[in-house]
Amino acid sequence: MSEQHTHNAPDRRAWLGLLVILGPVLLVAMDGSILFLAMPRVSQALTPSADQALWILDIYGFAVGSLLIAFGNIGDRYGRLKLLMIGATVFGIGSAAAAFAPSPEFLIAARALMGVAGATLLPSALAVLSELFVDPRRRAQAIGIFAAAFAAGFAIGPVVGGLLLEQFWWGSVFLVNLPIIALFLIFAPILLREVRATRPGRVDPLSVVTSAAGLLFTIYGLKHAAAEGVSAVPVVAVLAGAALLTWFALRQRRLEHPLMDFSLFRDRVFTVAIITGLLPLAAWSATAYLSGIYLQSVLDLPVLRAALLALPGAVVLTTTCIVTPMVVDRIGKRTALIICHFSIATGLLLLLPTTITAGIGWYVASTIIAGVGYGISFAVVADTAVGAVPAERAGSAGAIAETSNEIGNALGIALLGSLAALIFRIQGPDLAPTLDETLQLPGLTTSVVEEASSAFVTGLHVAAIAGSLLHLVLGLLALRWLTKPATPKGEAVPSPDTPERAESTV
Template sequence: MPASSCRTVDHMSQQHAHNPPGLRAWLGLLVILGPVLLVSMDGSILFLAMSRISQALTPTADQALWILDIYGFAVGSLLVAFGNIGDRYGRLKLLMIGTAAFGIGSAGAAFAPSPELLIVARALMGVAGATLLPSALAVLSELFADPRRRAQAIGIFAAAFAAGFAIGPVAGGILLERFWWGSVFLINLPVIALFLIFAPILLREVRATRPGRVDALSVVTSAVGLLLTIYGLKHAAAEGLSIVPVLVGIVGLVLLVWFALRQRSLEHPLMEFSLFRDRVFTVAIITGLLPLAAWSAAAYLAGIYLQSVLDLPVLSAALLALPGAVILTVTCVVTPFVVDRIGKRAALIICHFSIAAGLLLLLPTAITDGIGWYVASTVIAGIGYGICFSVVADTAVGAVPAERAGSAGAIAETSNEIGNALGIALLGSLAALVFRLQGPDLAPTLDETLQLPDLAPAVVGEARTAFVTGLHVVAAVASVLHVVLGVLALRWLPRAAPSAGEPVLSRPEAAQEVEPRGR
C-alpha cells in the first residue's frame, strides 16, 4: 500500500514537527490524490469493460488476460526501482514525468485499434503508474511536518487508494452504459491535466539524503523474469502444455531466483529481503499479495458471470458491485482505530477468515441465479480486503528506515500490485483451464463461445455451466489459501503485535515478544 512510505521525509521535517499544516498542505493532498486514485482505479476498471472490448477488438484468450494484467505487472515490477530513482533524482520531478506519461498511455489505450496496441498502451500506463505511488507519498509527507497531521493525511491517501480499486468496476460500468469502451481511459485526462497545472505551485521537490545507485540489471531481471513466468503459466492454461511456453516459464523462474540471490550482494538492493526475517512483516506482506489476488480474480470473473451468464446490463452489474466497494472503503478508514483496540494480530486473522468466508459464498451461484450470493460475497470479503489495505500499510511503515523509505517501503506497494495482477494471471488462468476442459471446446473463453453463430441452447448452457464451474474452483482455491494464511497468522504472530504508529520489530526473535497495547 502507498502508506508504506509515510516516514519518507521524517528526517527533513523534525524541526517543524509542531507546526500545523496550512491551506497549501491540504490543497497539495487534494492534488496528489487525483493521479493516485487513477492508478488504483485503472487496476480494476476493465473488469466490467472486457466484454465490450472483446466484442470490439476480438482479442484471443491470451491477449484478453494480458490486456487486464500487463498494467499490474508493469506497476508491481517497477515500483521499487522507481522508488530508488525518485530518491536520487527528485520525487516531484518523477511524479510530473510519470503523470504525463500516464496521460499519454490513457489516450493511446482509449483509441487503440487492435488488442496488441491496447496491451502496449496498458503497459505504458503501468510503467507510468509505478513512478507515481512512492513519489506521491514522499511528496505528501513533506507537506505535513506534524506526525499526527501526517498520519491523518496518509490515512486519507490510503483510503483513496483502496477506494480506487473498489470503485473501478463501478465507474467502468456507469461509463459503459452511455459511452464506448475507450471512455474508461479518457476519464483520466482531465484529472491529469489539473495535476500538471497545480502540482508545480503546491508541491515541493523531495530527495533522500543517501539515495545510492539504481541497479539496472536487477530492474531488468525482475521485470522480465516475472513476465516470462506468467506467460508460461497463462499459455499452458489457455492452450495446454507445449515445449516453448514451458521453456519460457522455466527461464522466467530462473531469472527471478537470480534476482533474489543478487539482492543479497548489493549495497543498495532493489528489494530488502532481510525485512522478511520478521514474521510479522512477512505475514503482512503476504496479506498484501494474496487478498488482492483473490479480489481481482473474483471481481473479473464475477463481472463476466453477471453479464455473460446472467445476462445483466453492464450498469446493473456495476451497481451490484457498489455495496462491496462501500464496505471495503469504510473498513479501510476505520481499521486503524479498531487495530488500536484489538491489535494487529487479531485484525490480520479477521482479514483472512472474512475473505475466506466471502469467497465461499460464491459457491452456490448458478447459471440461472446467484445475484444475492454475489452481493453477500462482496460485502463479507470486503471487510477483509479493507483490513488488508490498512494493516499492510501500517506494518510496512514501521519496518522501513526513513532514509530508505522511497525504495524499501515500496515492498508493500509491490505486494498489492503484483497480487492484483497475479490474481488475474494465475487464478484467471485456472478458470480458463477449467473452461477449456469442461466447456464445449468451440472457443477458449465464454465470451468468444457466445459470439459464435447458430449456437444451440444446449451448447450455450454447457458453456455457461463450465464457466461457473471455473468460478467455483477459483473461489474454493482462494478461500483455502486464506484459511491457511489465517492459521499461520494465529501461530506465527505475537499476541500483541505493534500498534499503529509503532515500529515493527526487525529482529528474528521479535515474533516471540509480547508488547503491551493501549494508548
C-alpha cells in the same frame, strides 16, 4: 493570533497537497480494475484472442508491479516530485493512446505504457506525503487516507467502468483519466515540494531488468499452460522466470545499495503483512473479473446493473480501510490480520451457491463479507511498510507494499483467471476457449449456451475455492506464527516514523 495563523497555513497546505496526490493514486488503482466490466465490450470491438484478452487485463499490473521498487529507489535518490510530474504526463499519454487503440496489440502496448507510468506515481506519492506531514499523528492519518484512496480506486474501478459504458464507447474508461491528470500537473508544483538525495548510491539497472523479466516470463508460462495446455514453451518460460527471480534475490544480498531490502522480511509482522498485500488482491481481482463476466454473460444483466451490484462491496471495502487504523490500535495487528484472511475466505465461499440462472444475492453477500478483509489488507500493509523503516527509506518501503498489491492484482487474473479458463476448456463445449468467444459464435443452440455457461460457473467456483483455501492457510499461519502483544499498559507505543520493526505492536 499570529502563531495560530502560521501554524494553520502549513497545515492547510499539507492537506491540500494530500488532496492533489490522491488524484493520481486513485487513477493508478482504478485502472487496475476498470476493465473488469468493460472487457465484454472491448472483446466485441477489437476481437482479441483469449491470450490477448488476459494480457490486456494483466500487462498493466505486471508493468506497475515489476517496476515499483525500481522507481521507488529512483525517486528516493533523484527527486520524488520530478518523478511524479513525469509519470503523470506519461500516464495521460498512455490513457489517450489506449482509448483510441485500433487493435488488441496496440491496446496491450498502451496499457503497458500506463503501467510503467503508474509505477513512478505510487511510491513517490507516498514518500512526498510523508514529507508533507511532520507531526506523526497527522502523518498516520494522511497515510490512512492514502490507503483508503488506493483501496477505493480498486473497488470503484468496475463501477466507474460500468457507468461510463452505459453512455459512451469502451475507450471512455481511459479518457476519464485525463482531467484528473491535468489538474495534478497544474497544482502539484504549487502545493508540493521536491525531496531528493535522501539515499546514497545508484540504481542497479541489472536488478531492474532481471526482476521485471523474471516476473513476466513466469506469469507468461503459467498463463500459456492454463490456456493452451502444457508444452515446451510455457515450461521453459517458467523455469527461465524462476531462475531470473532467484538470481535477482541473490544479487540483492551482495549489493551495497540493493534495489529491494530483503532484510525487512526478517520481521514476521512485516512478512505476513506484505503477503497480506498480495493474496487478497489476487483473490479480489480474479473474482471481480470472473464475476463481471458471470453477471453480464451468464445472467445477462446490463452493464449498469452489474456495476451497481458491485457498489455495496466497494463501500464496505473503502469504509473498512478508513476505520481499520483506529481499530488496530485497540485490537492489534495480529487480530486484524486474522480477521482479514478468515473474512476473505468466507466471502469467497459464498460464491459457490451461484448457478447459471440465479446468484445475484450470493454475489453481493460475497463482496460485502470479503470486502471487510480486503479493506483491512490495504490499511495494514500501508501502515506497516511506512512504519517499519526510517524516513529516508519511505519511497522504497512504500514500493514494496504497493508492489505486493499490484503483483497480487495481476497474479489473481493470471493464475486464478487462468485456472477458471482451464476448467472451462476441459468442461465446456469444444467451440471456443472462452465463454464470451463461444457466445459470439453464430447459430448456437440453447443447450450449447447452457453447457458453456455451466462450465464457466464451475470455473468460477474452482477459482473461489482455491482463493479461499489460500486465505484460510494464511489466516491459520497468522494465528500460530504471530505472537500476542506483550506490551504493558503504560508502555509507550512507537510512532509511525520510528525506524524500529513493528513486532511489538502486533
